[in-house]
Amino acid sequence: MNTPRSWSSREEAVLLLNAYFDNELDAASALEVERRLASDASLKAEYDRMSALRTALRAAHGETRAPDDLRRRIAAIANAEAAGTTAVVPMRTKPASRYAWRQMAAAASLAAVVTSIGMLGAGLGPWNDTQLAEIVAGHQRALLAREPFDVASSDRHTVKPWFDSKLALSPKIVDLGEAGFPLVGGRVDVVGGKAVPVSVYKRREHLISLMAIPHASASDDGSGAKPSTRDGYAVRSWRGRDFDYSAVSDVAEHELDEFVARWRAGAKAN
């Protein structure tokens, strides 16, 4: 508790009034402030303003709500952290709020499953069931994050060096903006215990994640992309030059096929 030294100045009076207002004065000092309030109209007015301000501040404080999508992202933290497979670096712009809660919950529980079985699938080659689950989980987890990418750019000349600097890997990135699949950025997922580059494209409001998992073979063998679905997400996987690629999305399957066809044609052309 604080004892006033004196009433020597207006400023000191106001300081003490604040302390009184905050219940910080001892009883004797508080009494003195009260006496002074009773006789000093301008001090009383100051006190009333402080009260009105506090009421307004409390009301404003009580009015702010955590938006639903933030709430969901935070609820997902515990689940995602428990699974602990992907490092999500949140970047800012607008939040991805358009995904249904059920998808989020599915992603969270799937992520937990993935950790528990992840070890078993290692070394079985590309596109086995475990890897497929991890690939889809990576995409789903990205939907949970504030942003589905770690680096935001529609320029492949930005995304490519970013991968290079992060992972020393340089997967093909094809500019499909004119075909209606603009590049929006890149991120890093963990598949089979390894960090892999993921380029992120958009189709209207849908995201397409394209994972590039390095392999030893030198070239695109040209064979057809292997289709699969998992938890409602369509996946197309194919072997490209130096990488096994998997595209994951919730766009219509024929659109994903179109994406893959255009992408592979573009990759071959440059």
Added chain:
Amino acid sequence: MSDERQLFQDVVMPHLDEAMSLARWLTGNRSDAEDVVQDACLRAYGAIQSARGANPRAWLLAIVRNTAFTWMGKNRPKGVIVTDDDNLIEQASLEMVDASASTPETALISMVESEDLHRAIAGLPAAYREVLVLREIEELSYQEIAKTLAIPIGTVMSRLARARSQLVQRVGQTERERRVRP
């Protein structure tokens, strides 16, 4: 559900609105506040064991506040005023002593809209905003504020008084302008 997840559910989730509000006061806008709250909750999850036995609300709000300071230091270095730059602050704020005619009526303050109030808070010097937030949202005592910010109690008192005085002035200004508008 694991122990940690349960604890996170119990400690963090019920106080998100307040966490958001605190971050909004400190950063001055909603989208930055969302970033801060998300960061803070990640930290909170990492340190969730230390929430045992603590007051959950106070525990979370302290993390949010610290995260906000770190975040602002990183994202807008110029916005963070070094807290012991008191000369500047004292100089800038002696107007509060002046009980001039421009002091708004109580009724005017009561009418302020929360958007305007938030703008006024955002316009305060960071050093004032800190004490105001610690006092009005976290409801810490002067002693606790002094300890938290490592400043003398006298400084807490003067900053708090000035924070309030400046807010009153700004709010009065806004409301008067609102009335003048056609």
